[in-house]
Amino acid sequence: MDLPIVKIAIQFEQDIPLARQRLQQIAKLAGFSVADTTRLVTSLSEIARNALKYGENAFVDVAVVSEKQRQYLQAVITDDGPGIGNLDDVLAAVDSGVSNVALGIRGARRLVDRFHIESNKGKGTVVTLAKRLPPGGSYVTAAHVTQWVDQLAKETPKSVYEMLQAQNQELGVVLGELKEAKEEAEDAARTKSEFLANMSHEIRTPLNAIIGMTGLLLDTELPPDQRDYVDTIRSSGDALLGVINDILDFSKIDADKLDLEEVPVDLRDCIEESLDLVAQKAAEKELDIGYLIDDDCPAAIIGDHTRLRQILVNLLGNAVKFTHEGQISVHLGCTNLSDDLYEVEFRVQDTGIGIPPDRLEVLFQAFSQVDTSTTRHYGGTGLGLAISLRLAEMMHGRIWVESSGVAGEGSTFFFTIRGEKTTPRDRSHLVTEQEDLRGKRVLIVDDVPINRQILEKQTRIWGMDSTVVESGPAAVALIEANEQYDVAIVDMQMPGMDGVQLAHTIRQHRTPKELPLMLLTSMGAPDRDQARLFAVSLVKPIKADVLHRNLQQALGGQRVVPSANMAKTEELFDSGMGKRHPLRLLLTEDHVVNQKVALLILGRLGYRADVAANGLEAVDAVQRQIYDVVLMDVQMPEMDGLTATGRIREIFGDEFRPRIIAMTAGALKEDRDSCAEAGMDDYLSKPIQVAELMAALERSERLPDADEPSGVWAVVPKKGRSSTNSSLPKPEPSHQPEPSHQPEPSHQDAPGDTAPEIDTAPEVDTTIAGAAPLSSDETVALNADVSEGLETLRAMGGQGLLNELIGIYLEDAPGMLTAIGEAVKRADAKELERSAHGLKGCSANLGLSLLAKVCFELEDAGRKGTTEGSAKVLAQLEACYEHIVGLLKSELQKS
Numbered sequence: 001m002d003l004p005i006v007k008i009a010i011q012f013e014q015d016i017p018l019a020r021q022r023l024q025q026i027a028k029l030a031g032f033s034v035a036d037t038t039r040l041v042t043s044l045s046e047i048a049r050n051a052l053k054y055g056e057n058a059f060v061d062v063a064v065v066s067e068k069q070r071q072y073l074q075a076v077i078t079d080d081g082p083g084i085g086n087l088d089d090v091l092a093a094v095d096s097g098v099s100n101v102a103l104g105i106r107g108a109r110r111l112v113d114r115f116h117i118e119s120n121k122g123k124g125t126v127v128t129l130a131k132r133l134p135p136g137g138s139y140v141t142a143a144h145v146t147q148w149v150d151q152l153a154k155e156t157p158k159s160v161y162e163m164l165q166a167q168n169q170e171l172g173v174v175l176g177e178l179k180e181a182k183e184e185a186e187d188a189a190r191t192k193s194e195f196l197a198n199m200s201h202e203i204r205t206p207l208n209a210i211i212g213m214t215g216l217l218l219d220t221e222l223p224p225d226q227r228d229y230v231d232t233i234r235s236s237g238d239a240l241l242g243v244i245n246d247i248l249d250f251s252k253i254d255a256d257k258l259d260l261e262e263v264p265v266d267l268r269d270c271i272e273e274s275l276d277l278v279a280q281k282a283a284e285k286e287l288d289i290g291y292l293i294d295d296d297c298p299a300a301i302i303g304d305h306t307r308l309r310q311i312l313v314n315l316l317g318n319a320v321k322f323t324h325e326g327q328i329s330v331h332l333g334c335t336n337l338s339d340d341l342y343e344v345e346f347r348v349q350d351t352g353i354g355i356p357p358d359r360l361e362v363l364f365q366a367f368s369q370v371d372t373s374t375t376r377h378y379g380g381t382g383l384g385l386a387i388s389l390r391l392a393e394m395m396h397g398r399i400w401v402e403s404s405g406v407a408g409e410g411s412t413f414f415f416t417i418r419g420e421k422t423t424p425r426d427r428s429h430l431v432t433e434q435e436d437l438r439g440k441r442v443l444i445v446d447d448v449p450i451n452r453q454i455l456e457k458q459t460r461i462w463g464m465d466s467t468v469v470e471s472g473p474a475a476v477a478l479i480e481a482n483e484q485y486d487v488a489i490v491d492m493q494m495p496g497m498d499g500v501q502l503a504h505t506i507r508q509h510r511t512p513k514e515l516p517l518m519l520l521t522s523m524g525a526p527d528r529d530q531a532r533l534f535a536v537s538l539v540k541p542i543k544a545d546v547l548h549r550n551l552q553q554a555l556g557g558q559r560v561v562p563s564a565n566m567a568k569t570e571e572l573f574d575s576g577m578g579k580r581h582p583l584r585l586l587l588t589e590d591h592v593v594n595q596k597v598a599l600l601i602l603g604r605l606g607y608r609a610d611v612a613a614n615g616l617e618a619v620d621a622v623q624r625q626i627y628d629v630v631l632m633d634v635q636m637p638e639m640d641g642l643t644a645t646g647r648i649r650e651i652f653g654d655e656f657r658p659r660i661i662a663m664t665a666g667a668l669k670e671d672r673d674s675c676a677e678a679g680m681d682d683y684l685s686k687p688i689q690v691a692e693l694m695a696a697l698e699r700s701e702r703l704p705d706a707d708e709p710s711g712v713w714a715v716v717p718k719k720g721r722s723s724t725n726s727s728l729p730k731p732e733p734s735h736q737p738e739p740s741h742q743p744e745p746s747h748q749d750a751p752g753d754t755a756p757e758i759d760t761a762p763e764v765d766t767t768i769a770g771a772a773p774l775s776s777d778e779t780v781a782l783n784a785d786v787s788e789g790l791e792t793l794r795a796m797g798g799q800g801l802l803n804e805l806i807g808i809y810l811e812d813a814p815g816m817l818t819a820i821g822e823a824v825k826r827a828d829a830k831e832l833e834r835s836a837h838g839l840k841g842c843s844a845n846l847g848l849s850l851l852a853k854v855c856f857e858l859e860d861a862g863r864k865g866t867t868e869g870s871a872k873v874l875a876q877l878e879a880c881y882e883h884i885v886g887l888l889k890s891e892l893q894k895s
Contacts, residue, residue, distance in 0.1 A: 003064045003145045006152065010058040016048050019060050022152070023075060026062055029148050030073055031134045038173045040073065040131045043108035047077045047127045050105075055081030055124060064140050065130070071140055072114060072130040084119040086358065203244060211237040211610055213625070218608065241611065245595075247383065260304040260394055264422045267344065268293060268430075268544070270305060271330055274312035275541045277600060281320050283522040283539075286493060288327035288448045289316075290541045292457065295431075297334040298342055301419030306591050307391050308417065311399075312346065314384040315413045319350035323410065326351030329450045340421040343397070351410040355403040363401060364389040392417060430544045431461060436552055438463030441484065445475045445502065446491040446520065451540070455489060458544055462551075472497030472505070479509050487554050490534075492521035503533040516554040574694060578606025583700055585609040586627040588618040588644070589663070590636040598631065598663075601690055605697070615644025622648055627658045629700045632680065634664040634671075642678040649679045659700045663688065774879055782850060782880060786887045789847020806888050809846055813839060817881060820858060824870045832870065833862025846888075851880050 005026060008019045020041045027037040044060065051058040061076045105127075109115040114130035133140065214234040222230065271291050282289045312330070319328045331347040355363065364385045385399075392399045397416035403409075442464050444455045452468045459466045467485070469475050472494055488506070492499040503517050516535040520542065535554040538546060574580075585602065587609045589595045595611055602609050610627075612618040614636040622630065630648070634641040645660050652658075661682040662675040672683050682696045774782065790802060819835035822828075840855035854877045861870055 003140065003142055005062045005064065005145055005149060008060040008062070010048055010052065010060060011056070013049065013052060016045055019048065020045055023060075023062055025152060026148060027073060027131075029151065030064070030140070032073070032131070033134070034169075035173060035177075036131060036134070038177075039111040040075070040129065042174055043111045043129050044075050044077070046108045047105075047129065051077055051079035051081065051125065051127075053081075055079035064133070064145065071133045073133060074114075074128060074130040077127045077129070078124065080124050083121050083123050083125055085121045087117070087119050207237060207241060207244070211241065245613070260307060262302050263305060264300050264424070265303045265305045265308060265419070266300045266424050267297065267332060268299065270309050271312065271332065272541070272543050274309050274316055275330070277313050278316045278320050279522075279539070279541065282328065285320065285324065286522065287320065287323055287325070288451055288522060288540060289329070290327070290451055290454045291330040291332070292450070292454050293332040294334060296336075297332055297344065298421040298424075299431075300422050300424035301342060301344065302422050303395060303417060303419040307395070310591075311388045311391055311415060312348070314388045315346075315348040315415075318384065319348055319352060319411075319413075323350045323352035326408070326410070327448050327450055337418070341418065342421055343416050343418050345414060345416045347412060347414050349410065349412040351408060353407045354405045354409055355401065355411050356405040357403075360401060360403065364399065388415065395419075430458075430548065433461070433463035434548070434552075436555070437548075439465065440486040440555060441465045441467065442551075443475060443478065443483075443485040443488040444468045445470075445472065445488065445494070445499075447471060447494045448491070451491065451520070454542070455547075458547065459551075462548070471495075472499075472502035475502060476505050479506055479515075485515055487516050487518065487551060489518045489520060492519055500533065507533060518550060518554060575604060575606050577694065577697070578608075581698060583607065583628040583697060583702060584626060586612060586618060586621055586630045586658070588612045588615065588630060588636070588641065589633045590614055591633075598688065601688065601693060605690075605694065607697075615639030615641060615647070618644050619647045619651070622658055623651065626703055628702050629697065630658045630660045631663055631684075632660050634662055634675065641680075642674065645678045645680050656703060658703065661696050661700075774883055778880075779883065782883055783887070785850045786848060786884055789849065790891060803892060806846065806892055809843075810885065810888060813843070813881070813885075817878070820855075820877070821874060823862070824858075824867055824874050827867045829862045829865045829867050831862075832867055833859050836862060848884060851877070851884060854880060 006022055008015075008022060010016060010019060023041050023044055024037055027040055032040070048058060048060065058077060058079045061078070063074050063076075065072050065074045105115075105117065108127075108129060112129045113132050114128070116128040117125065119125040211234060214230050214237065217230050218227070218234065271293075275289055275291060279289065316328065316330070328348070328350045331349070333345045333347070335343045335345070337343055389399050392415045395417035397418060399413070399415035401411055401413045403411035437459075442459050444452060444459070444466060446452050446455065446468075447470050449470075452470065456466045456468050467478070467483075469478065473496065475488070475490075476497075490499045490502055494502075497505075499519055499521070503519075506515065506517065512535070517533060519534040519537040520540055521537060522540045536550045538550060585607055587595065587598050587602070589598060589611070590613050599609055599611070609631070610621065612621050615632075616639045618630060618632065619639070621627070632641040632645060639647075641662065641664075648657055648660065659682070660680045661684060662680040663684050664671055664675070671685075675683050682699060684692055684696055816835055816839040820832065820839065823832035823835055836855045836858035840852045840859055843852040843855060854873060857873050858870055858877070861867060861873075
């Protein structure tokens with residue numbers, strides 16, 4: 001039976017202290033302690049203030065209620081406000097404090113024994129608070145209540161001073177409780193972090209073993225059905241590892257244990273890298289992807305490249321997951337806030353299934369998904385957007401989404417970050433008119449509006465006269481109307497008439513010389529017959545520098561080297577390297593996104609790598625199974641790369657340990673020196689360049705298997721670790737393999753993949769001291785070889801990287817050549833092998849295959865323990881070298 005006591009009307013916030021006083025008096029009469037009384041009246045205050053925010057009037061009813069022989073002192077707060085439309089969402093948001101109402105509810109609910117809220121749209125809100133009467137007292141009856149009411153009526157209101165004094169006492173109690181709660185929360189956070197760190201290690205250790213062992217199993221001969229089983233285990237293990245990484249990443253952010261870097265971030269590079277990570281899955285679903293950057297955006301800002309890319313990859317990954325047809329685009333806009341400070345806005349738009357409007361508010365909450373039913377079609381942890389939200393906030397930005405919820409109209413995710421403008425690497429050729437392209441007429445044929453917009457904008461920036469049409473028949477009509485164009489860019493996938501059909505039709509009117517065609521595709525390279533129709537095939541998303549280079553070559557009438565961003569290209573990624581130069585790899589990296597990038601690159605090179613998230617896991621892994629190479633990040637939690645390297649050297653010594661390659665964002669000499677002092681064998685600076693990674697892997701050799709006698713495979717000797725004046729070798733794009741392992745030469749092979757076979761090495765009858773002039777045939781061959789090698793490198797990494805590699809070569813090669821000459825003079829076969837090997841690799845880095853071929857002859861002689869006949873080969877080497885140096889210096893002067 002409920003026993004009414006008192007009803008209090010509240011119209012202004014000044015009325016709340018009276019309600020607090022009345023409830024405090026009743027609680028005292030009912031035998032509550034000071035602490036329990038304080039909890040009850042504090043809860044009343046929080047809810048009453050919220051009630052006044054949304055309504056003009058509020059009422060408090062205080063009563064004693066009975067329930068199963070238990071009695072509660074209950075306060076019911078009623079308001080006449082608009083009510084809460086979706087109460088479930090509000091209650092779900094209480095712990096996060098997402099809404100204003102939730103802030104008051106969260107505090108009150110924590111302080112009382114019983115809490116209940118009811119609300120309907122337009123009908124106000126009713127909140128019930130209840131605190132159980134203290135045990136030991138008599139059961140409260142109507143007589144008790146009558147007595148209490150009489151006593152309350154006789155009491156005169158306290159003076160303002162007394163009321164404030166009482167409230168101060170209450171406040172002191174509350175502050176003490178808050179301090180205690182804060183200390184408890186901090187202890188809980190520390191405990192949680194320690195628990196997650198320990199559990200991370202305990203969970204990942206067996207999981208890494210599963211992934212590692214399945215990797216070994218996949219390298220053996222297996223029947224097709226067994227290979228399928230092992231592939232399933234491997235992919236499931238990788239998926240589970242991704243879930244664990246998400247949870248740990250979120251925990252680090254939640255515990256404020258995540259620090260952001262402040263380094264120059266090239267915004268175009270960051271977008272392109274993010275698109276590359278999802279390009280393959282997008283291509284499998286035949287989705288168009290691209291990006292657009294506003295003209296007023298800075299090229300680079302100070303920020304955290306890895307975390308910015310993590311947000312983009314999360315949003316793009318979701319876009320690909322929930323889009324079944326159409327396109328995905330990234331748009332970059334900027335606002336100048338003051339001087340060099342910019343707010344950068346990223347917009348990721350898709351044509352997917354959309355998001356229901358009633359799910360938009362909870363989308364960024366941890367562990368939430370659009371479809372939370374047990375029959376949901378899409379998996380995932382529901383942490384990606386929550387992590388993205390926190391990262392955007394850490395970068396002084398925000399994130400939000402717009403969607404109509406209609407399938408096919410898709411969703412648009414927005415997020416902003418802030419950063420100071422900084423000087424980027426020189427890419428002026430992408431944002432200004434180009435002399436060799438200005439005034440050229442280009443026909444753009446694509447059925448996707450965003451693709452047409454991107455191509456039209458970029459070609460107009462270069463001064464080209466762009467004509468844009470959305471279909472093959474429209475393009476044919478222009479050609480038949482005798483419209484003249486210098487080049488045409490044609491999409492592969494178009495309704496009605498695809499790119500190949502359009503090319504056949506155009507070829508009936510224009511020859512390849514009259515109108516070169518460039519094919520855009522998300523499906524990989526066309527077959528050989530189709531490829532003859534086009535000057536080049538480019539894989540979407542199109543990178544501006546790749547488009548620029550290929551337009552220049554196509555308009556120059558040259559056969560274009562395949563694009564560096566083609567999904568299955570052999571130019572940048574030597575897909576056969578894993579078979580030609582097999583290695584067992586362990587990638588040690590704590591950033592999930594960096595793991596994905598590195599694994600993607602290694603996969604494109606034909607390698608499968610296991611992953612360790614820190615030094616502890618790496619030390620465990622190398623003791624569990626044999627790895628030839630450990631790619632070791634330097635800065636990691638729990639155990640850094642330098643400490644882990646020392647532990648591995650202690651365990652294995654220097655004879656049969658894996659080769660350790662440092663990977664670090666630090667690019668100073670001090671960083672390189674610290675890695676060398678720790679015992680690392682090689683050094684790669686981040687972001688990792690494919691060519692440098694290939695070079696580091698070429699410098700590594702396979703260790704003996706467990707069942708092989710020691711010494712069958714030679715561990716990389718020290719000669720391979722100090723080929724330059726630095727304590728670690730300078731990273732080189734690639735190394736030249738021995739001719740016996742080379743495939744047939746092809747103009748599409750990556751530099752360092754092959755060396756053209758020479759039936760008999762040309763002999764130059766001269767002394768060591770002076771190189772005879774080259775014959776005209778030799779000069780032509782060398783000119784062509786150097787030109788092809790440099791052009792391939794330019795296509796891979798741009799003119800800047802090419803210039804840097806040439807500079808390194810011109811600095812290091814003379815010393816190597818001198819060392820070769822001294823070795824021949826002293827008949828020192830061992831030194832001849834070492835020094836010739838160094839110059840061979842250095843030359844192969846620049847694609848100087850003929851020079852590398854000559855070096856290999858000297859290296860091979862030294863390996864066989866002889867220097868006989870080396871004088872003639874050395875003379876030939878010096879003659880070739882002298883001519884090539886002149887060509888390289890001319891290249892530097894031109895650029």
